[in-house]
Amino acid sequence: MIPAAFDYEVATSADHALSLLGSDPDAKLIAGGHSLIPALKLRVARPSKLVDIGRLGELAYVRDAGDKLAIGALTRYKALRDDALLQEHCPIVSTTAGLVGDPQVRHRGTIGGSLAHGDPASDLPAVMLALGAELVIRGGVGERIVPATQFFTGVFQTAIGPGEMLTEIRVPKLTGATGWSYVKLSRRAQDWATVAVAALVHRDNGGLAAASIALTNMGATPLRATAVEDALTAGAKPTEAAEHMADGTDPPSDVAASAEFRAHLARVVGKRAIEEALSR
Ligand SMILES: Cc1cc2nc3c(=O)[nH]c(=O)nc-3n(C[C@H](O)[C@H](O)[C@H](O)COP(=O)(O)OP(=O)(O)OC[C@H]3O[C@@H](n4cnc5c(N)ncnc54)[C@H](O)[C@@H]3O)c2cc1C
Structure with missing residues (x-):
């Protein structure tokens, strides 16, 4: 099916994305598009505007953060799978990212999109729950940190509120004592x-x-x-x-x-x- 009509804006920064989101209550973020575009085509989702965050390099990273690793929400599955820090310190994330979909899905889909979509059949949500990950949600008035145990609230529902976006995911570094x-x-x-x-x-x-x-x-x-x-x-x-x-x-x-x-x-x-x- 052909999606319903929508406006389209490309965000040039996370702040720009939040301001575009804040200016239209029916706007939706689009990251890799691998869950949202099928929903648009089925007309299950009919946003008035798409705010494209897919090119935000500032949110595509894996960084050492002491006893944790910080993962930018725009990091794609392929980058997660190939990341040396994850492979060394939290290999359950890189290995699971390599099991998602097919190469096309792994080249486009993002960790933030996967978690924000709230699909109980998706792979990374359960991994984040087992790890006790922390999810950083940014809105117009600042950011809050939500534990994975409180993030997933229902089928396709999460703790992300209107006008907010998921920006970072923090996972613990695992030591040799953890299988x-x-x-x-x-x-x-x-x-x-x-x-x-x-x-x-x-x-x-x-x-x-x-x-x-x-x-x-x-x-x-x-x-x-x-x-x-x-x-x-x-x-x-x-x-x-x-x-x-x-x-x-x-x-x-x-x-x-x-x-x-x-x-x-x-x-x-x-x-x-x-x-x-x-x-x-
Ligand atoms: C053929 C196929 C096979 C697949 N197989 C698997 C599989 O085996 N395992 C699996 O886990 N998944 C699978 N998927 C889903 C895939 O992983 C999606 O990429 C993922 O669920 C969504 O990520 P995305 O970046 O594409 O998000 P999008 O489709 O762009 O967005 C999904 C939703 O999240 C919101 N969103 C996106 N980013 C943010 C953000 N940073 N903050 C707040 N909201 C945000 C959007 O507004 C939208 O509502 C498959 C998809 C396809 C098409």
Whole structure:
């Protein structure tokens, strides 16, 4: 379908983007366009104006920020995948970015667009939840920092308010004491996850001190699998802990899988993710 008519402006800076956004309550940001353009074509989204932030080099970076890495919202999946700082200090992000869509999607799509879109089937949201990432949201009156646990509020809904934009994502540097994995199961290589599991295991004195497990496409938002985390820290083996992977979830039923099958897949994929994290 052809999108409804809209005005179009290219932002030359983040401040310019915010001022364009503030001048029209029905304006929308466009970054990589890989979620928004399909929505425009389906007329699910009908903004009066598109504010193009896709060329804002000032928001495309990965920087060392002490015990964290700061990632600009306009950083594209390919840049995340190839980034040496991420590969060394937070490889779950670079590896997962390399699993998104196909090369075309990875060359255009941005981390900010992925998180702001709030699609529970997207890959990076669950990784951010497992990592305990912080998201920097800038508006007309300054910026605020929202933890990933409070960022995803519903299907295609996030904590970003009208006139605001996501500018930066902060992830912790992982040490050798933390094992990690993101296991994604999809019907075809370039598809969204039918189900995926992000797993982080933190070791202390040779034992497991804590685990952080998050699920993709098992509810309206990415979800922490707290029952699995509790079981692992209480000493359960991966197979036993993974039995709790679907506890408290509300998976969708669609052409890819029924809710019941998704719950089964979560247990299978989750066990693999925990085992891989423990092996790293
Ligand atoms: C064929 C195909 C396969 C795909 N497969 C996968 C997959 O396997 N895994 C996966 O995770 N994703 C997948 N995607 C989605 C892809 O990752 C999108 O690129 C991503 O979801 C959105 O990023 P974008 O930069 O393209 O955002 P856009 O489409 O430009 O924007 C998406 C939404 O976010 C808003 N937005 C964008 N940037 C900001 C910002 N900085 N601050 C506030 N709001 C903002 C926009 O206003 C819009 O509402 C796929 C897409 C396609 C077309």
